[in-house]
């Protein structure tokens with residue numbers, strides 16, 4: 001269980017995390033979604049007891065991150081953004097070291113089990129320096145899980161690895177969510193949707209939305225974007241035609257067509273209108289909203 | 304013992320035995336002391352009796368250069384590789400991390416020291432060396448080495464760059480060592496005396512190295528270690544505020 005209450009972090013005068021509050025419950029995967037510099041890593045560092053918050057509080061499994069730091073650290077498994085490794089150790093030695101440091105009772109059995117879990121058993125005697133990036137990521141995961149922590153915090157675990165491994169890591173995270181409280185960060189919206197039970201969207205240190213992917217999606221549905229390409233109409237005529245539709249907020253030219261932003265689903269109307277005006281509709285498709293769009297949308301609406 | 308110290312200690316010891324640098328240092332140290340011993344032995348045939356404090360006295364200078372090499376990696380690498388973040392989020396105190404590392408360096412140094420016992424055994428076999436002097440010199444250089452390693456560890460915590468760490472600690476150790484000969488380069492006698500009291504060598508060359516075991520010298524080296532390790536711990540802790 002992670003309870004975060006008005007957590008704030010200042011680096012000098014720079015406000016990196018600004019009064020964020022959210023919760024994560026056992027058996028739940030919560031995604032921290034935000035662009036670069038949003039404050040994801042900073043938040044996680046406060047939760048793992050690496051750095052103290054400037055203001056506000058956070059409790060992990062009932063323990064305050066500041067007052068009971070050691071108790072918190074005992075209960076957290078953490079995979080930092082850049083997997084920290086000791087290049088000169090073997091895979092097994094590395095994981096065993098963390099197991100012992102975190103007070104695992106029977107390190108040998110636990111290490112074997114966790115290496116099996118991340119499919120590194122056949123590499124147990126390989127030197128860490130010789131592992132590929134994807135394997136290192138798995139090693140990082142092994143290290144985070146070796147003491148079987150109730151809370152697992154993963155900082156962008158899918159960054160920089162190939163698509164096949166990305167899928168594996170996502171599955172692993174989903175799987176972890178069955179028994180642990182998982183907080184993981186990403187800047188990829190679709191990943192958050194796929195993996196998380198709940199998403200916390202954060203930008204410039206502030207939470208701008210949180211909820212299940214479904215609720216967020218319906219919230220976002222208001223801002224539907226369409227790509228429309230029309231044959232026969234010139235740039236201006238086409239734009240004018242589309243703007244006239246009710247529900248359309250803006251029309252911008254893009255490539256040979258237009259990007260239409262609308263409050264409601266106007267696909268039917270667009271098709272109707274274009275054909276009725278005597279033009280031919282070449283293309284009409286929803287534009288996948290990028291994270292940027294969503295931020296613009298959410299931040300814009302907040303004003 | 305602080306929880307986690309042992310685990311840190313053994314990992315670092317393992318690193319020494321897996322690291323070419325550590326073997327090179329051992330090799331260089333044994334080579335130099337071997338040459339020195341050999342020439343002293345030659346001398347002893349004609350000029351003067353062999354000096355059982357010879358090797359320890361040489362190590363006093365050698366550690367100015369070897370201690371930084373033995374410790375430069377310890378914390379600099381952790382912060383560069385990012386493993387420090389994991390160490391600082393493990394359920395162990397910062398003190399345990401620093402002490403574990405320090406003890407492993409001292410342990411490795413102790414092994415090197417034990418290797419040089421070979422020379423003492425040779426002496427023992429062919430002459431009647433002053434055993435008391437040998438024992439006191441070895442105790443002295445053991446403590447002295449611990450103090451230099453603590454200084455090296457401090458500089459390793461200050462930077463991510465091993466070379467910079469080694470360079471800085473060599474400079475500081477050299478200054479501390481030079482304090483011993485302050486009398487020869489400083490005109491003011493009182494000032495020279497104070498400098499000498501502060502210097503690493505001043506508590507060795509005229510006490511342990513001549514067979515004198517004094518509490519104040521032991522306290523001096525112990526004090527250096529404690530102070531250095533305390534500052535190092537504070538510096539490690541400061542990573543939490545950066």
Ligand SMILES: Nc1ncnc2c1ncn2[C@@H]1O[C@H](COP(=O)(O)OP(=O)(O)OP(=O)(O)O)[C@@H](O)[C@H]1O
Nearest residue numbers: 011016034035036037038039040041042043187545
């Ligand atoms: N040690 C630091 N000192 C000063 N500023 C920092 C420090 N660490 C982070 N920041 C700043 O705080 C803000 C939040 O950074 P943070 O690393 O938490 O973002 P993030 O969401 O993890 O980004 P990314 O996706 O790039 O990893 C950024 O503006 C960053 O420049």
Ligand SMILES: [Mg+2]
Nearest residue numbers: 040041042081
């Ligand atoms: Mg980050």
